[in-house]
Amino acid sequence: MARKAVALISGGLDSILAARVVMDQGYEVTGLYFTSAFSKAFGHEQNTHAARVSEETGIALRIIDLGQEYIDLIRDPRHGYGKNINPCIDCKIFMLQKARSVMEELGSPFIITGEVLGQRPMSQRRDTLNVIERDSGLRGRILRPLSALVMPPTQAELDGLVERSRLLGFSGRGRTAQFKLAERFGIRGFSAPAGGCLLTDENFSEKLRDLFQEQERVIPLDIRLLTVGRHFKVSPGVRIVLGRDRRENEVLAEIASPGYHLLEPFDFMGPAAILTGAPTEEMKILAGRLIVTYSKKISGMMRKIRFNEETFTAGPPLESPESSLKRIGAN
Numbered sequence: 001m002a003r004k005a006v007a008l009i010s011g012g013l014d015s016i017l018a019a020r021v022v023m024d025q026g027y028e029v030t031g032l033y034f035t036s037a038f039s040k041a042f043g044h045e046q047n048t049h050a051a052r053v054s055e056e057t058g059i060a061l062r063i064i065d066l067g068q069e070y071i072d073l074i075r076d077p078r079h080g081y082g083k084n085i086n087p088c089i090d091c092k093i094f095m096l097q098k099a100r101s102v103m104e105e106l107g108s109p110f111i112i113t114g115e116v117l118g119q120r121p122m123s124q125r126r127d128t129l130n131v132i133e134r135d136s137g138l139r140g141r142i143l144r145p146l147s148a149l150v151m152p153p154t155q156a157e158l159d160g161l162v163e164r165s166r167l168l169g170f171s172g173r174g175r176t177a178q179f180k181l182a183e184r185f186g187i188r189g190f191s192a193p194a195g196g197c198l199l200t201d202e203n204f205s206e207k208l209r210d211l212f213q214e215q216e217r218v219i220p221l222d223i224r225l226l227t228v229g230r231h232f233k234v235s236p237g238v239r240i241v242l243g244r245d246r247r248e249n250e251v252l253a254e255i256a257s258p259g260y261h262l263l264e265p266f267d268f269m270g271p272a273a274i275l276t277g278a279p280t281e282e283m284k285i286l287a288g289r290l291i292v293t294y295s296k297k298i299s300g301m302m303r304k305i306r307f308n309e310e311t312f313t314a315g316p317p318l319e320s321p322e323s324s325l326k327r328i329g330a331n
């Protein structure tokens with residue numbers, strides 16, 4: 001029977017390489033891909049780099065939604081934030097705790113991660129890696145095959161379950177060694193380094209902080225809404241979010257549900273909008289005017305907006321919406 005191991009897979013090169021290095025020692029690897037409402041690929045995980053490259057490499061991928069618990073963790077992280085609203089240490093601990101339960105389920109002796117010592121400022125320093133191991137309850141059980149030779153041996157190495165001499169000693173920010181190894185394994189299709197976590201984005205962080213301040217409970221749908229559009233705050237609990245392109249308009253249509261009211265141009269081309277909370281008639285009209293403001297060339301007669309099952313005529317465009325309404329985030 002093949003020996004089993006669990007690997008965290010992000011879709012980036014390092015995580016795939018790490019899993020592949022261990023597969024070379026006869027392990028069957030189950031990859032874990034964590035998703036959440038913060039992810040641009042949320043709901044479309046099967047079309048990600050992670051899914052494609054895992055399939056090419058022979059890794060069976062499980063998709064795990066981090067859900068509400070993750071949002072609550074980001075609001076109040078025990079180890080604080082990085083440069084923006086990214087709580088990298090708590091985030092890693094949380095994901096590893098999830099991975100630990102899969103590890104126990106499969107009877108795997110360790111978890112593989114693609115971390116490289118010294119590659120990232122906050123979460124990949126030696127002292128931080130130790131904290132992450134301790135707080136996830138995985139001391140000695142996290143195997144980092146790319147940096148193993150510059151770190152103390154893990155339990156699996158000590159027990160002879162993994163041959164230490166066949167692991168690597170990468171460290172620092174350089175990527176040349178990783179690219180060479182990828183070539184040797186014939187790995188392609190991985191995503192660019194840094195992966196684009198929204199929590200490290202300044203503009204997104206501003207919007208999320210504002211939302212945390214305003215709402216006691218923030219649910220995945222609020223987060224999804226935060227990932228698209230131009231955001232205007234109308235009053236406490238009421239926001240208007242306008243799509244900036246067709247994809248965003250489609251996401252807004254998917255989000256539409258009780259408390260997230262969809263407005264769409266009825267007889268002209270323009271952005272869709274979501275109006276949150278319990279809006280008044282006045283707010284509905286304002287959202288219609290914003291749609292008109294951000295639409296291209298509308299003739300005077302064509303300004304009908306669809307709201308629920310009805311239509312209404314929007315007023316004229318707003319002169320300068322950015323100065324009369326509070327805009328959250330820079331884009």
Ligand code: SF4
Nearest residue numbers: 086087088091197199
């Ligand atoms: S960059 Fe984002 S996903 Fe990665 S550890 Fe930090 S918060 Fe978590």
